[in-house]
Amino acid sequence: MISATLACVRVLERIDRAAGGLGADLALYGLSASFALVTALTSTLLPHRAWGGIAVWGYLAAFLAAALQLLLRRPAFRMSLTWAVWAGVALVPLAVQAVQRAAGRTDRAQEEVLVVEHMGERLAHTGTPYLGPDAIGALPPGEQLLGYAPYQPGMAVFGLPRAAFGDVWCTDARIWFALVTAAALVTAVRLLRSAPIRAVQFATVLPICALTLATGGDDLPVLALCLLALACCATDRYRAAGAAVGVAAALKLFALPVVAVLLVLAFTTGNLRRFLPGALGLPVLALVPAFLVDANAFVENVVRFPLGHGLVTSPAQSPFPGYLISQTLPGGRYVAAALLVAAALTVAVLLVRRPPVTAASAALFCGYGLLAAILLMPTTRFGYLLYPLAFLVWSPALAFSRPTATTAPRGDRALYRL
Structure with a gap:
């Protein structure tokens, strides 16, 4: 099975590198344009429809630019095109929706944006971003869902600008999500120097990422900070890695599995004392x-x-196995929970028996572990897949960066030695 998996990976790598990567770029932008068009025409979520109506033109322009590059055999500007496309399919739709929302449109942001901004208001006025169960129960039934804030306390920081300066476009929480995301991704790419374009694309222009940032956005800074932490580990900057993943964990629980994996990596490479203060503190x-x-x-x-x-x-109820099991089988919620615990224990055993000694193998642990968790959780969202996809695609970029202090990346086969 392992040999078949590796052979499949090699085939995918050959396809990805065909024509200097331009063939895969063409497919990515073409399929993304189709997705944006379908979203604009059929989505029942109005912020998604608004995103699709703008993003389709950005993807079409990227498709034409990639086709021209392929025709001229000039792949030199692929990275510049990637950043330009991200601006066109994520940042521009985000800014348009923020401006329209500030002008009075109530259908230009997903509920998580409102939740984060309410967290900021509560933090500014009460010292905590959360309502207690009694306060939530006292809300009208239609408002109780928005009374919940299932994030770590640090997420409230993104809501503070609106609490301080009112309802203007630049205080929209998504603007600040985007700024943190851009800063973290640009820093990670600069650290790695030879980061593959495909890795950057899977954290920026992939529709699941662009749509999420433009309409909701709270997952993107968490993901970008985790990727930055992995890049810091790959270049032996463990203090910075601890700070980056620590901030991510202060925003959302989804970063805690990444903290756990990087703790093992820091321990096995002798960098725990540098990594621990930021990651847990x-x-x-x-x-x-x-x-x-x-x-x-x-x-x-x-x-x-x-x-x-x-x-x-x-409302997080995407039709993944965990949700289907919890809804269709007798005692399904307990069955799904048991499967989730079993998956977590399997990853924990692998971490003990075959601990990662490079950032690349740590990214694989994060990717496969979170993929299993997302598929088995009784309540989850399709958009959460952006986490494992990005971690798995970034692993090669981490493998070919400067090795950590005590190990060589290409000698690490932590996930393939069983």
Whole structure:
């Protein structure tokens, strides 16, 4: 099975490199344009439709530019084109929706944007970004869902500009999501120097990423900071890696598995003392004020609600195996939970028996582990797939960067020695 997997990977690599990578670029932009068009015409979510109506032109322009490059056999400007496309299919739609929303449109942001901005308002006025169960229960039934904030306390920082300066386009939380995302990704690419264009594309212009940033956006800074942490590990900057992934974990629980994997990597490479303060200190520092003000509110929002024990049900219900099992089998929620625990234990055993010794293998652990978790969680979203996809595609970029202090990347086969 391993040999077949490796052979499949080699075939995909040959396809990806055909015509200097331009053939795959052409397919990526063409399929993305089709996705944007279908979204603009058929999506039931109005922010998604608005994104598709703008992004389709950006993808079509990119398709034509890639076709011209392929015709002239000039792949030199692929990275510049990637950044330009990201601006056209993510940043421009985001700015347009933010401006329209500030002008009074109420259908130009997904609910998570409102939730984050409400977190900022509560933090500014009460010292905690969370409402307790009694306060949520007192809301009208149609508003109770927006009363929940299933994020770490650090996410409230993105809502502070709107709390301070009011409803103008530049205080939209998505603007600040985009700024942090851009800063982290540009820094990661500069650190790696030889980062493959495909890795950058899978964190920027891939529709699942561009759509998410333009309409909701809270996952993109978390992902970008995790990728930055991996790039820092790959270039032996473990203090910076700890700070980057620590900030990510202070924003969203999805970063905690990445923290765990990088802790093992830091331990096996002898860099734990450099990595640990930022990786664990920053999330704990973000939690302390929320716990001191109202610990029960934190537990209600961040623990009970995601686990399905809140006053209302989470809308995160994509038809992945975990959700289907929980909905169709007798005791399905417990079966799905057991499978999720089994997957987590399997990853934990692999981490102990075959610990990663390079950032590249750590990225594979993060990618495969999160993919299993997303597929098996009873409540999840299709958009969460951007995490494992990005980690898996970034692994080769990390493998060919400067090795960590004690190991050589190409000698590490942590996930393939069983």
